[in-house]
Amino acid sequence: MKLSNLALATWAYGSLVLVMAILIAACAYIVYHGGPLITVDFLWLYPAGMPLGVEGGIFPAIIGSILEGLLTASMAAIVSIPCALYMVYGNISRWKSECFLFTLRCMSGLPSVLIGLFGYSVLILYLGIDKSLLSASITLTVMVIPFITLRLVKVFHEFPRETYEAALNMGLSPSYIWMHMVIPSAMRDGLSAIALGAAYAMGATAPIMYTGAVLYTRSIPNITDPFMALPYHLYILVNEGYSVDLAYATAFVLMVILLCINIICRWIGGRS
């Protein structure tokens, strides 16, 4: 092997090993420090101690994050599915479809803090809605719509165009074909796209900081109540220096929940 090629190969293998090692080490670090701290009490109790959070568990934060994920996913699905159908089957001009794609691609990279600022200004300051699970989920929905819609567009594109046209040529309406043929066959990949969006939302901190997440709740939140969420709880534990141990454990729980969603979705997506 020539010397310059050898250098290239060294660089390639070196970075590959280093990058994989760093990425896996980061996960392992949380597992190593957080894993042993997980107890039944930690998962099932409310935060306790003074200040709140230095003792006890994170039960309301787990429930809050799951509710937030579900609410965001359902609201985003209601918007994203028609939007993706329109982009794939709406017979729109090239120009219009480029316009949609550009907007969605651009906005899928919108920094989460801007979404948080937008949601806080419009919902809390302008409309005067109380900080709640609902207002936080609406904010997160704005964040995940481009993420989910772009994936759904890809999923719907995979349904064969000829089959769709064959159904049209029997005099069936587009919406009947969507509801009874396109969506059922896209169900698996579509749900996995929506779940990935939910996972993305559940990991976000900045958008919910001022739109609904709080330090402590006494009960399972209603849709109009403020709520506890894992990422925000973790941030407070770390930032205020309340308890490093509980921070590791909280990070572990959050990471496990999100990685599980990710693995399941990819496994489902990979099978079809």
Place this chain on the structure above:
Amino acid sequence: MSTILDIKNIEVSIGEHPILQHITLPITECAITAVIGPSGCGKSTLLASLNGSLQAPKKVTNGQIIYDGLSVDSINPQMLRRQIGLIGQHPTVFPGTIEDNMLFALNYYKELSSTDRKAKAIQCLEQAGLYSEINGDVKRLASSLSGGQQQRLCIARSLTVDPRVILFDEPCSALDIKNSLHIEALLTELKAKQTIVIVTHNLQQARRIADYTVFMNDGRVVEWGATEQIFSDPQQELTRDYLAFGG
């Protein structure tokens, strides 16, 4: 015999660029009309314009098509496609079982009771000669059928909505000779009740089954008439050349 579709001097264009010009053609009811011509001459475009399924940016820019005394533009596109079906080159079975395929449109129209729908599905499958071939096992996955069977399933499926005209766009081009003959036989049976327009690049096929033959070239109809007359005594030089060398 009467004319069911009367194409009157239509022109189809992409933007300013015409791809079909001065097409005037009566389609006779309960007969098979074959459209032949070199690739790219606009045969498929002509078919698509008949049931209003032209894809943008293609557009009918001139003339009109009369179906049952009405211009096709004035008919609700869904109603039009129900009455004028189109079957493409490749078999396009729907996801699911054979029964799912057959009931898909019937469940939409909901004009029959659920038992009648099933009976209708079986009757259409029988008509396509498929029911006995699958031994009545309608719960089989449609995608498990062979290519030729899939194409016949598509034909049977289109029969469930009782179309008056069925347009075929090279239905046999993806099939071997045995399956093609099977479909040809089916088409000949269908013409008792349905009007059939078939685009084909197979001249022998046109000669075997068609009552009328249309020869198209470069977006125009060069010549049309009874099949025997076109094949044995073409009037135009272009037709003669194509029949001699082109097929």
Place this chain on the structure above:
Amino acid sequence: MHLSDRFTSGIVPIMAVSVLALYIGLVLYMAIEAWPALIHMSWMDIITGTVWKPMAQSPVLGLSYIISASIYVSLLSLLWALPLGIGTSIGLSLGVSPRIRQFCLSTIDMIAGIPSVIVGFIGLAVVVPAVQSMFSLSTGESILSASLVLAFMILPYIVTHCTESIETYRLRYEETALGLGISPWHTMKAIVLPSAKGSIILSSVLAFSRAMGETMAVMMVVGNAPILPSLLGKAEPIPSLIALEMGSVEYNSLHYSGLYVAALVLLMILILTNVLVYMYSWKTRKDGHHEVI
């Protein structure tokens, strides 16, 4: 026509158009909210001003330290992440079997799903003390720490994109090159990398725009002091500024508007980079190349 058809066919375009309107509205909203501050001080004064005193009697909204902190951290993180990322992509493309490549890519994909608050936490627990002891600083919270954490955040993104474009070109040229007796590594160096250069640059541009907007991970390790940024000193990038101050602003004050000016800067960078990428992919599509981004 069925009633349900009418409902569905009505709702679909309405939803699509409202999504478009939502995001265009979001951009306009940010511009409108930033307007009072832009009248109070000119664009130029805000961009070049160094003093950020939004609560003063007559608020001073100088963003230059804050914007330069953002750019400093992001560029530095690219400096760490790009060589590693591109190297990894080459390694994945040439050095390993397809099975291992697939495994690595899905692992990387998965790790990209780790929320930034966890990454920030790890940074605070590992990177900050390390930087602190290595340079004997009073605190390790610095631009350097932030850039290392940020490099971790954008690595998966760079690797995924670069591998995709490198693979595209490798598959296109490999057979021909092998047929000519050229080794795969030489093909990579002489043909594949030069062809993929454009899309690699573009993915770095996109990674830069991601890095600029990254909030939690950076905020937790950067110290958050709006001073002149230096490698080992504290700083306060744009997202940190917004995240830390938005909770306490008075609605419709100049302070509030000033935060929107900062937001607008981020938004402009986002839109600009996307336009750039769009124009490039438009050009390559017109040239008849396969779309790589």
